[in-house]
Amino acid sequence: METLKYDFVIVGSGLAGIAAAYLLSSHGSVLLLSKDFPTESNSFAAQGGMAAAIGMDDNVNLHAKDTLETGNGLSDPRAVQCLAETAPRIVHWLQEIGVSFDQSSTGQISLGLEGAHSRRRILHAGGDATGRKLMEALMVALKERPNIHQLVNMHVLTLLQNQNGRVIGARAQFANRTQEKIEFYARRAVILATGGVGQLFQRTTNPRGATGDGLVLAYDAGASLRNLEFIQFHPTTLYFNGFPAFLISEAVRGAGGILVDDFGEAVMKDYPLRDLEARDLVARKIYQRMQEGRHVYLDCRHIQNFQQKFPNIFARCISYGIHPTRDLLPVFPAAHFMMGGIATEMNGQTDVEGLYAIGEVACTGAHGANRLASNSLLECLVMAFALDEHFRSENNEESEVNVSLTQYQMERIPDSQELLDQVQKVMWKAVGIVRDQCSLDKGLKTIVELQQKHPQSGLLCTARWIIASAISRQESRGAHFREDFPVPDPRLHHVDTWLRREEFPSIYKDACDDFNISQKIRRLSVVMAEV
Template sequence: MKVPDFDFVVLGSGIAGLTFALQAAALGRVLVLCKVNFSETNTAYAQGGIAAVLDPTDSFEQHVQDTLEAGAGLCDEAAVRQLVQEAPAAIRWLQGMAVGFDENESGEMALGLEGGHSHHRIVHVKDHTGRSIQQALEEAVRRHPNISVQEHQMGIELLTDTSNTGTFCYGVQVLDLHTQEVRSIRAQAVVLATGGSGQVYQYTTNPGIATGDGLAMAARAGAEIQNMEFFQFHPTALYQPNGEVFLISEALRGAGAELVLPDGSRFMHLYHPLGSLAPRDIVARAVLTEMQRHHSPCLYLDVRHLPAGKVRENFPSIYHKCTTIGIDVEKQLIPIVPAAHYQCGGVKTDLQGRTSIERLYAIGEVACTGVHGANRLASNSLLEGVVFAHSAAEHVAGLLQEQLETVPDLATEKNCVGVLWPGMRAEIARNRAKLQELLWEQAGIVRSVKGLTSCQSKIDALQRKVKGIAYMTGIQQEVQELQNLLTVADLITKAALARRESVGGHFVMETAHEGQQSRYKSILVDAPESGIQALF
């Protein structure tokens, strides 16, 4: 048996990956691989906060029920209960990692409110909670002698083999994005913490690194994938004609902001009793519908009625961004549009983060723990990253007591990187943009069977085309990312076609009930030249 290079290899440096690394480092040597730099993660862009029952008037049962309701009844209740019950301990652990959550005037933890929650239970650091957590965990990781961090390393393929008990993972093949060298790393266990895949859509709040790399690797290795039809679209991304997407946190609506039409009138009460704080899938569809109804490129958030200075003090990042583009939020409406935000499905795991492949774990957004069901409840995602990273770290302790299966010798690797000339690079970029527009139009907020069927056919054709490009170029970051996005698109479309009923974030015109159909019928999902694309 070959000696592993590390005990644990973690792909991804967001909240889930770093939490696991810090826990597992007490057991053995941990390597954290980052696709770009250490700090560039989905976590760093999270604004709102973390949900936890900390108020005596709140209860675990109410948090559970809020999560199940937001998930449209398709959540795994056992996973939800584990998430909710371990939330207070997760908050205490983060405080122990030097995360300074906001406090109220009494010196107690300040608790915000977001859509779908029946109580104030969102702990936060202004409107940059994710960035503050990222910085604190990074500092702890850098200080730990058992954790190594390697930046600009892109996972290419999982190393797997079979035994009497099934397929197991013994390492990962990576591409060094600086040297362009390909190498393989052995480990007792591999942990996918690669985040989501928002870049499969034309408009997304996700950073450029969110190309579904871990999900695609797991799918190619044969891991079970679940619930990919449920992609959450955030209803309030800042509208900018240049196409840049900036998230406007739901916490702003929790603080009293209201969604309004171009004339300043409120409308969300027509769609849901909770109005502007309804679950995100409902709000996103409502916003899209009213944009189409009013032939408007955007709708608006109104914060003008809030106390003077409240946005500037409690939401400094949002206030600063609006100011830089000439919007005085105390006097003007904030223009917003929906954008792809969160992948509710992913690599199926159990409550310890185990996938269907032995010694392969998945945590965070790349995983499907069953917590989110058909639609994620606000501020449950950072929490999920901490809770299930802890569970996975507890489980891997037992692996070190077991002998790793005999695995094939790794042959001396050749540099599999070819030449990517300018014309080919431009062709890859065109195909990526074509895919993103295709998914936005036909597998986005509102879908149809006809549109999804057409989408699948076009994905198949693009996959054949890109396979030929990959054959000519060898392993290249741009080509690999496009292949991963195509894998994700294929998973989304096939899952959407398989689930014909409308539920949560998966809305199919043909199967929506009559009232829904009449309300959303103005959205033309089958005509890209006159449909959703025209709204941007």
């Protein structure tokens, strides 16, 4: 089997992955592995902007306050403060590498308003193409670093560990050459930047690669997973049967778009922030209207210069035969973002030596139970910055890898489209926008039965963990809404759900001196009993 060595091995090529590759290339050689091209990532498709408190009437403490309030009692204040404080520096850095943010008529950076933000602080580039503009600038920058190597169409089967449990590499194979496997060793670190889990649901804004691969790789290596029950459903995607969900950015509501039903009644009229309430609330209200047999639409007809502000949304609507300035846009929520993930610090450090995770696959606690709009692109870059600073430390010098002492975990084979289709149907019913014990139990039973037929499936592991976490949290909080427990339980304020392989040292203990995650003592045990 072929073996290759680098200083850093990064799995995933969205914004977090390519930003980390660019920054870490100052400290050594970097290998960037991914299933798909960067242009197929969630980051590249991101319409929404990036939040940063740079306005005259704004400050980082207000940004942090809005983030904490949206997190519904589960946010880590340290992570939130780091996110808000680093944001202005990120803006300056992006401008240095060539990103041109949209400007107002006065030549200043234009700042938009989105749900649950108390100030205008959303920066856009290219109208509704912010993610693409950020990615394009970084992809150009990567070409200037000859010590960055990229391999695409790679499926990572397992992480490699030494006899002490340190992660030292990854085994992978090309998607179109299933028999050929390669081992990639990392002298300094393996970084997971694999994105979210949206493809586990029937309706999602996520690309095909968002199947939770990083969660499974980390879990198999002994890393802790945190708060997997919290899946954010974006309130507004174009609703056409037979067509994939297409995101209608929250910025459209920030520009004045109004949600209405068949009778022209404003869906959010009874709430203080109306259409700019937090995403979890707006998504549930749309879902409830549709359960009553109504349809919900986004009325954008009064928004001036719609085509100029939202060129990609305008073009997609026209392709569906809808004119945004004349017609109502039919919308429905779709799985969009995972607040939970691999438990990490802001620098991506997990509780397994040599393993880091950044971006959506990581859970720093910054988002809590519900993510504030336009904090996701920001978090990708903040974590990449923190990771870079971490490896500037003289205590993080490279170590030579002894290939002969490599320990192997189970290889996770790629899942079939047929199995994915089955999982999507189960997950939409079991852990969709609204949940209850009956739907959760049925979903868990089906997933366990499928696991018995497909024991190497990583997809089924992730599905089971999400359902089990939702069963364990007997309350409603943020994006996790249970009809049988419809209100938050004050006893579960700042209580996280945690999951880790039983054969590794238990995380259910009163102290964890070697891993400094705040609120680490208060945990919910995830139910994993066989059905």
